[in-house]
Amino acid sequence: MNDKPISAARGWTRRRVLGTAASSLAIAAVGSFPMPAIAQSKKLTYWGGLIFSDDANKLLTDTINAWGAANGVATEVVMINQNETVQKVSAAVSSNTMPDALDLGLDLLLLLSRQDQFITLDDLYKKIGDAQGGWFEGTDRATDTTADAGGRTGIPFGVNGNLLLRRKDLLEPAGFTDAPKTWDELVAQAVAVNKSPVSGLGLALSNVGDANVQVNVLQSYGGRIADDAGKKVTIKSEETRTYLTWLKDAWDKGIFPPGNTTWDGAGDNQAYLSGQAAFIANTGSVGIAAKKDDPELYDGSAFSPLPAGPKGTISPITPQTRAITKNSGAQDEAKALLEHLAQPEFMNAYFNVAIYGPVLKNQEQLSAFDGTNPILAGLLNLAKAGTAPAYPDVYNAAWADLSSNFIIPKMCQRVVVDGWDFDKAMDEAQTQGQIIYDKY
């Protein structure tokens, strides 16, 4: 029997120990780093925005892969749930593993443009615009990142925003053949059809993006988030009080569905699709789902612009864009792909299955917008007449932060859930809003 310690039996020396440790470190270090760029040359990774329509997601993936096959570029398309884009991009930026190109909303485009994450695409933007009759004015202004990034970093491919979706099969028998023109008319119509299990007004008042439509209502009553400089919060005002009076009055009439103060992002969709809401404000995804799964509901539905308040209609467009990352090793290929994806043939097919309105003037002539599809007709109208993001407020980082913190929906919750008086609710929103604006 060998009584020697293992180390002694195998001749462990200081040199050997250090050598083993160094080797282990080297193996661990090599294993933790990505492959060298040379091994990935001419491979283009694209992060597409996953949307409600499977057909649209498949069409985008297939089109990119077909383009890659035709042009000798290996493509990898990863569809990212739009609710998770921030987290995915955040991790990718930190680990330097951003894709070559990606779909993203305006907020993230502006933020990352300020961080110098994207290349400028002014030439491509102009080329696409010139070829297709120019860009719609609202899209053109909203997506101009020149002040933040020294040029345009995003190529818009679609706009969305809220349309008013209504159950005409319930409203017409009640005597309402036309869409409500004002928020007061909306409440009157909602009251007329508010009978269990149908709630009249399926607007979210929870901590989700859908509830930020209340900001638009507030603005249409003349309320403002901040002053014209975009610095001083001005939530507390007589106009906001008037808006809250409208909201409280509607709430007290019992026309909001139970649970709408804790809805998740799909709450209004589910309420409408399950026949529990007569009106909702939605981007059109609900219409597509109804068309596919419940044709009877779809036939009994109608789409119209958001109603107006005393100061007019506030119906902001939300442009979606495509961008190319600065660390991409295939920037030329990515530019060619983005130009390809802007071609009318693809976009016509895409618009038909997606939930976006047009961004280029010639796209109005596409068959997708010939008026036979009421959702797309509404989105065309939105693209042409919708208001700029945040209008009449200033669209800046503070605005985006305040929106993401749901300050206005929370003010609404204080009034309808906690029973706070208007002054107290406005005071809190004003204070919390100013704390956010003071950061910028």
Added chain:
Amino acid sequence: MSLAADPSTRPSRRRRLPTGVRAKLFAYALVAPVVLLIIGLVAYPFFFAIYVSFTDQVVGSVGKFIGFANFVYLSKSATFTAAIWNTVIIVLVSDGLKLLIGLGLALLVHQAIPGRGIFRSFLMLPWAMPAFVAFLTWRVLYQPIGGGINLVLTGTGIYPHVVDWLGQRQTAMGSVIAASVWRGFPFWFISILAALQSVPKDLYEAAHIDGANAWKRFWVVTVPGIRQVVIVTTLLSSIWTANGFEHVWLLTAGGPSDATMVFPVLAYFGMQTQRVGEAAAVSVAMLPILAILVIFATSLMMRDED
């Protein structure tokens, strides 16, 4: 064979370490990979998160050091204040209820009752179910229209009105806690049951001979016997509950009106606003609460050992 021809017999020019040192070095070499993993996967992210909480990092930037600015900002936020109290309430109430239910069921199943094996397995089902499925199911049960709970209440005439369980302040927190207790009590149940089975039967017999009734036997034999396990279970469960995200996110997303806002959901909202530094500050702000809990539980265990 000449001496020069046999290398093994030649005096080595390499200086060999003493045997004890070599053994230690060998041991260190063996544990080094694990230590590296712990440093890489636990220590680095932990301390990096703390560092990030002191920066103004947003998505896409490394951020710069800003001291306590994130914490000062959070302290002014009504939502943050709500998150502190809600987290404390959820941890105290739900873990208290889990203890009572887990202990009661463990004592019951510890008895020789018919079919107790099946009963034990059945009681583990909530724990076995994925949290996502469990809490979405609870959300459906809580639905005001068509939800199971309201259907039962109105159908049986116990309560004739539809209750918006998750949508009003008076019931939202209780509803979240109920779902959380349902999902979490099996861990307490199985832990306490295991502890009960390790208590020597002799002690019960001795106490019985000494005239102790059931209640007395519970306090002088059972409680001391399971005390250590209960402390550890309390510690683990409290940490899990405080860090729990799904139960609040899937049921109320922190609403209505911050009535159920807790730290993890608030941190998630911080990430949604792309302000990584603030989100990290929310998570780091929770550390003192958990540290107090850990210190308290550890001191209890050490006192028992003494």
